[in-house]
Amino acid sequence: MSNKPIYVELAIDASLDELWKYTQSPELHEQWDLRFSEIRYLPKANESDNQKFVYRTRIGFGLRIEGTGESAVIMKNNRKDRLSTLAFASDQRLSLIRQGGGFWKYEQRQPGQPVTFSTLYDYRTRFGPAGRLFDRWLFRPLFGFATAWSFDRLRLWLEERVPPSVTAERALIHYCSVMLLLLLWCFEGIVPKLLFPESGEMALLGGTGWFAGAEREAVRLLGLGEVAFGVAAAILHRKRWAHLAQLAALLLLTIPALAFNSGIMAEPFNPLTLLLPMAGLCMAAYWTARQLPDARRCRRRPAANPRKARRRSNEIDL
Structure with a gap:
């Protein structure tokens, strides 16, 4: 039985361009996202090429997980809605995640309204059945929580101008x-x-x-x-x-x-x-009880057609 993909959705009261900047710029992205300690874009041969990058995540005791990724951008509805697809992988034996894919979706129905920012992603694991069990009962729930907590930390940054370092x-x-x-x-x-x-x-x-x-x-x-x-x-x-x-x-x-x-x-x-x-x-x-990130603010299930969303998350491979 395969594990369910991770889904997180949150309405953020910010402009679409501002939200795009804070999520697509590596130096800003790595400040609010708990899942990454460092993100570095690699040079493109052509402007139309997909964006490749490397990422690092510190896990303590001097250890870190490293991997590579590739993202592409799709503009829709005269740039009112945007979709950023993502593929990632790690050859490091220490990494539970072997490879995966997903997307970030930005939806704004009317100008001036909050932007619905959502992600759905899935991945394959190492270490056979033991890795799948560990992922199912511990790693995936924690990874999903970290994603939702990070989304709300981004919301506090954009809506209330509280820097991620302060919220941490x-x-x-x-x-x-x-x-x-x-x-x-x-x-x-x-x-x-x-x-x-x-x-x-x-x-x-x-x-x-x-x-x-x-x-x-x-x-x-x-x-x-x-x-x-x-x-x-x-x-x-x-x-x-x-x-x-x-x-x-x-x-x-x-x-x-x-x-x-x-x-x-x-x-x-x-x-x-x-x-x-x-x-x-x-x-x-x-x-310190005020302006704390709260993962419970995020929606954790797609509103409709989750099978299609799962299929889309698995279509992206390195």
Whole structure:
């Protein structure tokens, strides 16, 4: 059974010429597309020849994938719609992709309306059945996600003038903050409250006098609540109010402990040493939650006639 081709579609509020420039110029294309670290056009013998190029993708640990490609341009409807076909291949044994093809399509129904920018591509893999399984369950979903995420990063660049380097830094800070907050909420809920409540949590709760005789059960419920709260906040990380809610919850958990047991401030690790870094992470996640690329904005299935689209993507070979 063959894997489905990758399809991504997004409406971008930009002129057709501007979108064309940012997707067809190698020095601009490589800035927003996660799939490529470097794209270099090769000289043409004749102006009418297809454009050949080489590409490189860094995959970490000093390794990179290299390959070659060839693109052609088709103008339609008096230049209102455009189609850029693509073929690519890699002879590098490390590359899962052996060769493939696809297209970029630009459609603008009326002047001044957003341009519908879409791509469909497919490829053949190396390493036999193992390569196909790896591609089906891991590589292809990630590759499709990277394509959609990159499309929305391009949209932010053209619509809101946020450079790709800024969105990359913002996304890194945001997701690191969200993950650290999730880990801290889960640690605080599981380790000192569910696993080792006698280590001090029961004494802190007992000092308030609110749960006389039921401190253990209250600590367990509080631990479960912190884990659930951390997971919910991570799921809602794009909602800026979710990070303000975390900040409010931290204050509600910390102030009673300090009010009823002020002597705890003399200890090297006290509620304040946890509150301050978590509050900082909340604010970092809050500030970076705006203008984040979101792959979910993209359509991932062709609107009609997917068999024809699949056939077109496979017609292009090097």
